[in-house]
Amino acid sequence: MTPLLVAVLASGSGSNLGSIIGAFACGQLRGSVKLVISNNSRSGAMRRAREAGISALHLSSKTHPDPGDRDRCMCAALEASGVNLICLAGYMKKLGPETLSRYSNRIINIHPALLPRHGGKGMYGERVHRAVLDAGDTETGATVHLVDEEYDQGPILTQRKVPVCPGDTAASLGARVLKVEHQLYVETLAAIQAGQIPLESDPCPGTGLGQGEWGEQAP
C-alpha cells in the first residue's frame, strides 16, 4: 500500500490535524503528515505542527500580498514536500488556480454539517451550527468532500450523521460534531489509502499520484 504523504492546511485550533497526526503515529494510517500550511502564524495548527516536528509554513496576504505569488509559493512548497494528498482542516482561504489544477482530485476538506446543507461562503465555525439550530434540523453531521473552485461544493466522499439534542447550543452541537469529524476524517483517509474510495486518476500522469498507486486494487 502506498504511503499517504499528506499536507494539512489549517487556520484554527488544528484538532483535526491532531487526530490525523495521531492516526499516523498509532499506525491506523501508513505514511505521514509532511507539511502544515496556515494563513495564521499563531494558530493552534502551527503550534501542533511544530510540536510534532512537522514542517510548518505560514503563508498569508502578509507574507505574500499578491494572490498569484501566494498560489505559486503554496504549489512549490507542496511539490517540494512530495505530498500526494492535501487535507483542508478548517482552512479559511480559497486555494489558487495553480494549486487546484496541479492537485486536482487530490485535495479534500472536512465540513461540520451534512452538505449540501449549511455549506458555502461564510458558513464556518459556530455559524454552521447556529444555522442548523435556526433551521430546526433534528440531525446534522460531518462531510468529507473533494475540493474545487467553489466553497463546499466538490463531490462528497463520506458523511456521518450526528443528532441535534434538545437544549443544544451552537457550542454544544459543534463539540459533538467535532468529535465525529476526528473519526470521520481519519477513517476516510484510511479508506482512500485502502483503495475503497477511488479518487479520479491523476491529471498529470507520471507524478506518482495515479489512482492505482493508492490501494491494493488495481485501477
Ligand code: GRF
Ligand atoms: C472543523 O469544524 C472543520 O470541519 C471546519 O473547521 C473546523 C476546524 O477545527 N472546516 P480544527 O481546527 O480542526 O479544530
